[in-house]
Amino acid sequence: MxxxxxxxxxxxxxxxxxxxxxxxxxxxxxxxxxxxxxxxxxxxxxxxxxxxxxxxxxxxxxxxxxxxxxxxxxxxxxxxxxxxxxxxxxxxxxxxxxxxxxxxxxxxxxxxxxxxxxxxxxxxxxxxxxxxxxxxxxxxxxxxxxxxxxxxxxxxxxxxxxxxxxxxxxxxxxxxxxxxxxxxxxxxxxxxxxxxxxxxxxxxxxxxxxxxxxxxxxxxxxxxxxxxxxxxxxxxxxxxxxxxxxxxxxxxxxxxxxxxxxxxxxxxxxxxxxxxxxxxxxxxxxxxxxxxxxxxxxxxxxxxxxxxxxxxxxxxxxxxxxxxxRQLLATEHDRRAGAGISATIHFRDRDEDVSLLAHRCRRCGTTQYPFQRVCYRCYARDDFDKVRLSDRRGTLKSFTFDAFAGSPDPPLIATVTDVDGARLYLQMTDASPNEVKLDLPVELTFRRIHEAGGTPNYYWKCTPAR
Incomplete structure (x- = not known):
């Protein structure tokens, strides 16, 4: 069937x-x-x-x-x-x-x-x-x-x-x-x-x-x-x-x-x-x-x-x-401005940026993001497995509110998020500043970051786990 x-x-x-x-x-x-x-x-x-x-x-x-x-x-x-x-x-x-x-x-x-x-x-x-x-x-x-x-x-x-x-x-x-x-x-x-x-x-x-x-x-x-x-x-x-x-x-x-x-x-x-x-x-x-x-x-x-x-x-x-x-109202900041991302850099970093893959050390088990050649904990060199972080939950370890970043919905919430021991620098979305606090459980969501050069650039953000 x-x-x-x-x-x-x-x-x-x-x-x-x-x-x-x-x-x-x-x-x-x-x-x-x-x-x-x-x-x-x-x-x-x-x-x-x-x-x-x-x-x-x-x-x-x-x-x-x-x-x-x-x-x-x-x-x-x-x-x-x-x-x-x-x-x-x-x-x-x-x-x-x-x-x-x-x-x-x-x-x-x-x-x-x-x-x-x-x-x-x-x-x-x-x-x-x-x-x-x-x-x-x-x-x-x-x-x-x-x-x-x-x-x-x-x-x-x-x-x-x-x-x-x-x-x-x-x-x-x-x-x-x-x-x-x-x-x-x-x-x-x-x-x-x-x-x-x-x-x-x-x-x-x-x-x-x-x-x-x-x-x-x-x-x-x-x-x-x-x-x-x-x-x-x-x-x-x-x-x-x-x-x-x-x-x-x-x-x-x-x-x-x-x-x-x-x-x-x-x-x-x-x-x-x-x-x-x-x-x-x-x-x-x-x-x-x-x-x-x-x-x-x-x-x-x-x-x-x-x-x-x-x-x-x-x-x-x-x-x-x-x-x-929807970019239907004139604003001071245009998310489409700029020359756009480098196709070469995008190609090189697509496993990390699009798939959100991290390295896990085979010797000590430490998860590290972005990719590293040397484990920062046990110093093992080129001895890693790739692991996916996008379907795992994390915890908020630090955050700040940026009212001058040009977000269509200020303030922009910038965070340091722990996911399986790896520390990720992520923007937060679908969240009110009133609900943001340390150790807040979050999940990851695929979003547009900007449209520099007139084309969308995708990456991952965190959002409160609901």
Whole structure:
């Protein structure tokens, strides 16, 4: 049986009340927004770390990364994800983009790869941070998030039963080269001729192919451009409100290529053995996949899923701060300034900077970061093993608040953090100065450090363990 063996999810901690977009007071419905140092790729890495918890990473044969908002146009994101996760050098990597259903397309491609025997385990990650024009009607519906699935043929928690797809050529939602914002045509046209038509066709085609009815599914993870259209299509297809997975409008928002995958991850959190799950993605057509839940789903209950991330929240302090995070408001400091990082230095230090590997002395066991030739404790020379620090917790040993560092969200919190005995100089993120104290337990998170030269530079930061 081929299917999903593990899953992970990531929703940014920050929430923006929808009322503040129009100048109102905080409170009421909200959307999840990425912090200034987060993007589609960093969120995908975070979801993948949760997905791979307790799993030998050397068994992963491939990484498929789905996004419509990845920063580079000619540089593979899946390769960065694989490096950040410290996966094998010979993994197959591929990016899937340019469509809102890239997430479900990548998932189907991974299922096909495992079924064909070209890979035993494939990691699928989807993340998006799409932007609409400030204060436009579309802005309230878009949110940020990511999801990850490990696909294999052993210890399957949700086995693939069937799939169906339709393709369509329609100009409904689009973004051209260089456009910062998503564009959309008239709402009724988009819903009636794009979303409603394609989702209805793919679901009805799947039901006919499998001889199933709408009542045969325990949960339906259904893509939707907005809450009203989502509910209307669900009713039209014959799904009851109990069957439809909460689309998270008013709490997270539409997370683009990660939207249907994120809802599928949420459905898996409470899925029972024997249930059938239907996931439907939309974008220039539609995808539909059916999974049957197995007893193996019980071992995934402790995953950091959607529920855990929904409970972990903090409000953005005003709409202007959100605009600064997105570089849509003029500021004194430009994170894009400068000549950029040296490609040679990046290549030389990528094991330490991207994979966060340290040296552990074979003689005395001392962990040291960055790489050393001589152990500072026992003075052994060139006698080390590489160890990964990114999935371990640390302790805060020193910190300072820098109000003049040019951070979009001052003060910048600089720390010395102990991880397995190694001392790392790290910035802290997703933290209030009020909660920072010595010996604070922290975990590590992959983030953007700066965008000098106009390209993102990624490294690790620490964040309070929650």
């Amino acid at each position: 081929v299917g999903i063996t593990s899953y992970g999810a990531y929703i940014p901690m920050l929430r923006m009340p929808l009322a503040v977009i129009g100048g109102g007071k905080p409170g009421g419905p909200e959307k999840a927004v990425a912090n200034w140092d987060e993007d589609a790729l960093t969120m995908a890495v975070a979801a993948a770390i949760g997905c791979l918890e307790g799993i030998d990473r050397s068994t992963v044969d491939g990484v498929f990364f789905a996004s419509t908002s990845y920063a580079f146009k000619e540089k593979q994101g899946a390769a960065i994800v694989a490096k950040a996760l410290d996966l094998r050098r010979d993994v197959v990597t591929a990016d899937v983009g340019d469509s809102l259903r890239a997430g479900t397309t990548a998932l189907r491609a991974a299922l096909d790869a495992v079924k064909a025997g070209s890979a035993a385990r494939v990691l699928v990650v989807a993340g998006d941070t799409r932007m609409a024009a400030p204060r436009s009607p579309l802005e309230a519906n878009l949110g940020d998030g990511a999801a990850a699935f490990l696909v294999g043929d052993a210890d399957v928690a949700a086995g693939l039963d069937a799939g169906h797809a339709v393709a369509d050529e329609i100009i409904d939602v689009w973004r051209r080269e260089g456009d910062p914002f998503v564009h959309t045509w008239e709402d009724r046209f988009v819903v009636d001729h794009g979303y409603r038509q394609n989702v209805r066709d793919v679901v009805r085609g799947l039901l006919e192919k499998t001889g199933s009815s709408a009542r045969d599914f325990g949960k339906v993870a259904l893509y939707g451009p907005d809450a009203r259209s989502h509910a209307a299509v669900a009713r039209e297809l014959g799904f009851s409100s109990d069957q439809v997975q909460d689309p998270l409008f008013g709490r997270v928002g539409n997370t683009g290529a990660a939207f249907a995958p994120l809802l599928l991850a949420a459905a898996l959190e409470s899925a029972r053995p024997g249930e059938r799950l239907l996931v439907v993605g939309y974008g220039d057509g539609a995808d539909a996949l059916v999974f049957s839940v197995t007893p193996a789903v019980a071992r995934l209950r402790d995953r950091r899923g959607v529920g855990w991330h929904l409970a972990r929240r903090a409000e953005v302090a005003g709409y202007d701060k959100y605009l600064r995070f």
